[in-house]
Amino acid sequence: MIKERVIKDITISPILILLLVSISIFVSHVIVMTTTGNTHYPMALTDLLIDSIILTAFLFPLLYFLVFKPLLKQISVREKTQLQLLANERKFRDLVDSMNEGLIVQNIEGKITYVNQCFADMINLQKEELIDIDLASLLDKTNSENLVRIIENNENNSKSELVWKVNKGNDIYSLVSASKIYDENNINVGRILTITDITKRKEAELKLLIANDKIKEADNIKSEFLSMVSHEIRTPINVVFGFTNIIKEEYGETLSKELDGYINSVKNGLNRLIRTIDLILNTALEISDLTKxxxxxxxxxxxxxxxxxxxxxxxxxxxxxxxxxxxxxxxxxxxxxxxxxxxxxxxxxxxxxxxxxxxxxxxxxxxxxxxxxxxxxxxxxxxxxxxxxxxxxxxxxxxxxxxxxxxxxxxxxxxxxxxxxxxxxxxxxxxxxxxxxxxxxxxxxxxxxxxxx
Known part of the structure; x- marks a missing residue:
């Protein structure tokens, strides 16, 4: 439509100009004839009008090919460039909206000038609702301070954790990195932030921590149980062992060789039993990685x-x-x-x-x-x-x-x-x-x- 309107304007303009020129020539001759009273003016009015029309018909193609056609070509090239830029912009916006990461463009005053669809979906708001609002309003005080730190340290290209407030939903945990935007005069005019949603990872880490706590608790229970078993088994064995030593010491000289051998066998058996119990308990502790x-x-x-x-x-x-x-x-x-x-x-x-x-x-x-x-x-x-x-x-x-x-x-x-x-x-x-x-x-x-x- 733009091109058609331009062509129409450009086509009509030279015709009007030439007509005006012809009419001006014709009128000037008429005035000369009238004021001088010279009825024998070189040209009759009819001839003059014909000549003006011929002149218009001759000059129009000349002006069209020498002036207006090159101008039309330049306008056509410019229009194609503008259309291509618009198409590329649409492709870029579609590409940014299809990203798996959120993207925010913020001006120097901290206002949001653009967000992609991914970030809007993250915090459960429409893109239009986010434009021209303060980015810090989407964060609590602690995370707002962290955002300032992230922006100040953007040269390091590092990512830091931020928690975003979600409209009618649970908060979103994310990794955020920031890059400053400069104009042609190298003046900072804003910043771009990329946001990676790590909420599922955080939830998995929390479940893992809870599971680890339960494992530690189970290990402590197991360690306490083994200690209790060790104590309960050792106590009676030590009693038997102690009384065996007392019998040996008190009645050793009066004991028959056969009875003395029995007592030694009891002591040796008790020693082996104690070592076996130690082996079982120590193996259980080692397998459970509870040995200190x-x-x-x-x-x-x-x-x-x-x-x-x-x-x-x-x-x-x-x-x-x-x-x-x-x-x-x-x-x-x-x-x-x-x-x-x-x-x-x-x-x-x-x-x-x-x-x-x-x-x-x-x-x-x-x-x-x-x-x-x-x-x-x-x-x-x-x-x-x-x-x-x-x-x-x-x-x-x-x-x-x-x-x-x-x-x-x-x-x-x-x-x-x-x-x-x-x-x-x-x-x-x-x-x-x-x-x-x-x-x-x-x-x-x-x-x-x-x-x-």
Missing amino acids: YEYNNIDISNDILPGILKDFEPIAKEKGISLSHNISFNKKVYADEYSIKQILTHLLDNAIKFTEEGKVVFSAYENTNNEFEISIKDTGIGISEAYSHKMFNIFSQEDSSTTRKYDGNGLGLFLVKKYCEKNNAKISVLSEKGQGSSFTLSFPSSPYKNHPK
């Missing part, structure tokens, strides 16, 4: 080994096995004392249990890598190569039949391996079936190197 470790610099050679060797000497003596030790090196290690005692107790107990004759040798020394090592060697039944790959698995036993010769529950070596990992110690085994076994513990030269704590 207290790391300190401990002297294994002087503070731990003597007590353990003293406990096992009568057991080895009763079996007729030689239990010797060779401590040629002493070094403090950064470890948990209780779990180190458990490691050495399990290994020494197994060495004596699976050795029918011969000896068990306990050694402490410095290896070629300047590491503190402890080895326990025995001349027992040894371990088959097939079983050596799974000896540290939970409930694993080389002979799991009901008629097996040696008692066990398959928990000792599992705990030994776990405790070694927690104390940054390495355990290695050399064994051959029927030739005995050698278990070696290696502690790092640097007590804190790669420590799990």
Whole structure:
């Protein structure tokens, strides 16, 4: 319509001009003839009118092709450009409205000048309702202050969390980034904000926190239950153990050899029962990740080994096995004392249990890598190569039949391996079936190197 109107105006204008020119020429000649009284003027009125019309007909095409046609072409190009710009603007707006992120354009006064459909949907308002309102009105005081901070730090391209007030709905959690807008004179005239809705993620995080709290609560209940069970089982066993020692001390000299053997068997059985209970409870704690470790610099050679060797000497003596030790090196290690005692107790107990004759040798020394090592060697039944790959698995036993010769529950070596990992110690085994076994513990030269704590 614009083009048609322009063409019509441009076409009519030169005709009117030429007509006016012709009429002017004609009128001027008439006035000359009238005022001078010269009736023999070179041209008759009829001829003059014809000449004016001919002149108009001649000049119009000339003006059209030389002036008005190029002008029409320029107008057509300009119109096409304007139409293309309008089309591109519509495409851009459609693209922005189809974004999965909200977009806000804000002027320097803080008023909203444009929002896309995504943001309008986020806060449950129409786009038109958001235009020319203060952006801060969509936020509470704390989030308004955060918005100011985001705008001030926009050069970092970082995103920060904001909570938006929603019309008749729950608040929206979002990540917001801001960029300033500059005009051709490099003057800040506003800013663009992009908003990513993270409400679902926040809800999932909240559910996860609640679930973690419930897990911790369950772990605490489990830990308390295990402690209670340990106490309730240990108490009667300790009573029996205590009265057995009293009988031994009070009537030891008057007891027959047979009765004395019975009492020793009771004590040995109680000791094994206590160790079994410890194994079960400690395994439950380890599996539940409830074991509490207290790391300190401990002297294994002087503070731990003597007590353990003293406990096992009568057991080895009763079996007729030689239990010797060779401590040629002493070094403090950064470890948990209780779990180190458990490691050495399990290994020494197994060495004596699976050795029918011969000896068990306990050694402490410095290896070629300047590491503190402890080895326990025995001349027992040894371990088959097939079983050596799974000896540290939970409930694993080389002979799991009901008629097996040696008692066990398959928990000792599992705990030994776990405790070694927690104390940054390495355990290695050399064994051959029927030739005995050698278990070696290696502690790092640097007590804190790669420590799990």
